[in-house]
Amino acid sequence: MKIPLKYTVRNFKTRLLTTGITVAGITLVVFVFAAVLMMAHGIDKTLVATGSPDNVIIARKAATGEISSIVVNSDAAILFTLPHIAKTSDGRPLATSDVVVIINLEKTSGGLSNLTVRGVSPQAFTIRPQVKIVEGRIFRQGAREIVVGDAVARRYTGTKVGGQISFGGDKWTIVGRFEAGGSGFDSEVWGDSEQLQDAFNRRGGYSTVTLRLDDPKAYSEFKAAFDREQRLQQFEPKSEQQYYAEQSEAMSLFIRILGIFITVIFSAGATIGAMITMYAAVANRTVEIGTLRALGFRRRSILTAFLMESMLLSIIGGLIGIACASVLQFFSISTLNFGSFSELEFSFAMSPGIVVASLLFAAGMGFIGGFLPSVQASRLNIVNALRAG
Amino acid sequence: MANSIIQVQSVSKSYFRDTFEIPVLRNLSLEVHEGEFVALMGPSGSGKTTLLNLIAGIDRPTSGKLIVNGTDIATLNESALAKWRAANVGFVFQFYNLLPVLTAFENVELPLLLTSLSKAERKKHVHVALSVVGLADRMHHYPKQLSGGQEQRVAIARAIVTDPTILVADEPTGDLDKNSAAEVLTLLDRLNKEYKKTIVMVTHDPHAAEKASIIRHLDKGELQ
Ligand SMILES: Nc1ncnc2c1ncn2[C@@H]1O[C@H](COP(=O)(O)OP(=O)(O)OP(=O)(O)O)[C@@H](O)[C@H]1O
Ligand SMILES: [Mg+2]
Numbered sequence: 242m243k244i245p246l247k248y249t250v251r252n253f254k255t256r257l258l259t260t261g262i263t264v265a266g267i268t269l270v271v272f273v274f275a276a277v278l279m280m281a282h283g284i285d286k287t288l289v290a291t292g293s294p295d296n297v298i299i300a301r302k303a304a305t306g307e308i309s310s311i312v313v314n315s316d317a318a319i320l321f322t323l324p325h326i327a328k329t330s331d332g333r334p335l336a337t338s339d340v341v342v343i344i345n346l347e348k349t350s351g352g353l354s355n356l357t358v359r360g361v362s363p364q365a366f367t368i369r370p371q372v373k374i375v376e377g378r379i380f381r382q383g384a385r386e387i388v389v390g391d392a393v394a395r396r397y398t399g400t401k402v403g404g405q406i407s408f409g410g411d412k413w414t415i416v417g418r419f420e421a422g423g424s425g426f427d428s429e430v431w432g433d434s435e436q437l438q439d440a441f442n443r444r445g446g447y448s449t450v451t452l453r454l455d456d457p458k459a460y461s462e463f464k465a466a467f468d469r470e471q472r473l474q475q476f477e478p479k480s481e482q483q484y485y486a487e488q489s490e491a492m493s494l495f496i497r498i499l500g501i502f503i504t505v506i507f508s509a510g511a512t513i514g515a516m517i518t519m520y521a522a523v524a525n526r527t528v529e530i531g532t533l534r535a536l537g538f539r540r541r542s543i544l545t546a547f548l549m550e551s552m553l554l555s556i557i558g559g560l561i562g563i564a565c566a567s568v569l570q571f572f573s574i575s576t577l578n579f580g581s582f583s584e585l586e587f588s589f590a591m592s593p594g595i596v597v598a599s600l601l602f603a604a605g606m607g608f609i610g611g612f613l614p615s616v617q618a619s620r621l622n623i624v625n626a627l628r629a630g
Numbered sequence: 631m632a633n634s635i636i637q638v639q640s641v642s643k644s645y646f647r648d649t650f651e652i653p654v655l656r657n658l659s660l661e662v663h664e665g666e667f668v669a670l671m672g673p674s675g676s677g678k679t680t681l682l683n684l685i686a687g688i689d690r691p692t693s694g695k696l697i698v699n700g701t702d703i704a705t706l707n708e709s710a711l712a713k714w715r716a717a718n719v720g721f722v723f724q725f726y727n728l729l730p731v732l733t734a735f736e737n738v739e740l741p742l743l744l745t746s747l748s749k750a751e752r753k754k755h756v757h758v759a760l761s762v763v764g765l766a767d768r769m770h771h772y773p774k775q776l777s778g779g780q781e782q783r784v785a786i787a788r789a790i791v792t793d794p795t796i797l798v799a800d801e802p803t804g805d806l807d808k809n810s811a812a813e814v815l816t817l818l819d820r821l822n823k824e825y826k827k828t829i830v831m832v833t834h835d836p837h838a839a840e841k842a843s844i845i846r847h848l849d850k851g852e853l854q
Binding site: 243244245247248251252254255528529531532533534535536537538539540623624627 | 712725
């Protein structure tokens with residue numbers, strides 16, 4: 242580029258208002274664009290964090306989620322005979338047989354919402370070490386006691402420790418509150434799996450079984466043994482992390498597609514704004530363009546200078562938009578998760594990929610908006626441009 | 631007699647508005663020798679600017695031959711012509727045409743950005759050019775912080791900074807008060823005599839034309 246960048250930058254200052262409005266338009270679009278991607282990424286991250294790569298979850302093949310999966314007691318017993326399952330100190334399999342049900346509860350913001358209640362085995366807290374009791378204690382076996390996730394305690398009425406909530410035809414005492422490190426478990430209520438089997442008439446089985454292998458590298462051997470066992474063919478083992486990540490796919494894909502569709506429509510407005518600004522810049526500086534050309538600057542230099550100007554504008558807008566969107570990381574929201582049909586709390590999450598995508602999006606608006614005006618500038622006839630003064 | 635540096639041979643120039651032709655220059659020939667200071671005079675619309683633009687290589691003749699500083703410029707393509715202008719011609723405009731967002735120094739430096747000179751060398755050349763026009767102390771001023779006369783002197787510094795052989799000036803004093811105009815004319819005279827620049831100047835002002843060594847009159851597209 243032969244025409245110095247300071248020429249471009251200083252011209253911004255001479256028309257602060259139009260520059261500012263153009264930048265603001267692009268900022269807004271990039272903000273929405275980045276926010277949508279951060280939302281989808283936040284959901285992905287929350288659900289990926291829910292599963293641990295060392296755990297294996299067994300669910301019914303045909304089931305789309307945990308609530309529609311059934312593992313009957315006898316099948317669970319067969320499962321525990323497979324090799325490479327880690328054992329507790331007293332020789333029992335390191336596994337949790339979960340009963341997953343959905344209840345309705347009133348939110349503090351008003352209205353009923355779906356809430357996942359998970360009955361777990363005593364080893365659940367060992368298998369999922371990210372789940373930590375932060376207030377009160379763990380529920381006792383054989384009692385109608387529950388502990389609530391942090392997001393549940395914040396968003397639903399009557400969920401303070403010491404309170405009672407009703408579901409499954411009984412009253413349940415909240416004896417503790419747990420945090421699950423920003424994972425999906427934060428949006429759940431946990432109790433004793435046998436109590437939940439009892440309350441929901443599921444005495445014959447569980448929803449899923451999650452177990453820990455004695456050696457993470459032994460997965461293929463475990464899987465081979467699993468596949469050889471004829472009686473387990475209606476089930477499928479999966480890494481727990483992958484299992485929950487797949488649950489977020491439909492949801493985050495939907496948000497991404499809808500979000501990108503909307504922002505692309507918005508971006509037409511911002512692009513036209515940039516185009517109008519750049520046409521005005523070319524019109525205002527016709528004599529300058531003629532002068533530069535007379536001095537020996539080529540058409541291509543003029544084209545580059547004006548395209549740079551437009552792209553610089555849009556990249557500035559993009560950077561501000563990304564900076565504003567980053568602030569969203571301090572907020573968490575909840576939404577209905579398509580995978581589990583219950584409320585899931587998550588935070589907006591920024592990633593390097595989102596920064597790059599947003600900047601490319603911004604630069605694209607600048608390029609498209611600036612292209613025609615820049616071509617016009619580079620095509621000006623020198624004599625006519627000089628006479629324009 | 632010195633070498634001929636500008637040869638305009640049977641040049642015609644017409645502009646076209648829609649389909650009909652507006653002839654501006656008719657079969658015009660002119661020769662300028664190295665080191666001459668030529669003033670082109672004539673009524674409005676007689677084609678002075680058009681002729682100057684052709685000589686400077688920013689416009690093309692409809693027919694005829696233009697040999698300037700040894701090059702047949704009518705045959706050059708766009709980018710070759712741009713390169714030729716940068717190396718051979720210095721421009722002085724009636725309204726100075728400085729870029730308002732650049733300082734005097736940066737304006738004068740512009741043509742040097744098209745050369746392979748280093749930053750330090752460019753700085754030296756700019757200093758020399760601004761000293762010649764007597765404005766070395768104003769180099770960090772923006773055009774709007776300068777008077778019209780000073781602006782035109784900065785523009786002249788820009789025109790000479792690459793040391794071209796030919797200067798073209800279209801009414802360089804047309805927008806200046808008497809004193810500033812006199813300063814600019816003295817400067818052009820010095821550039822012609824001391825620095826041996828060949829100058830072609832369009833002017834309406836007989837006082838300005840007096841500084842020139844040769845005065846040519848143009849009327850209705852023909853030299854008198
Ligand atoms: N780009 C153009 N398109 C159409 N007509 C033009 C163009 N440039 C010049 N003309 C016409 O050509 C004629 C000569 O113009 P030119 O600018 O050369 O005159 P001039 O002698 O410099 O006049 P002035 O003293 O007013 O500057 C005028 O009639 C003008 O309208
Ligand atoms: Mg003229």
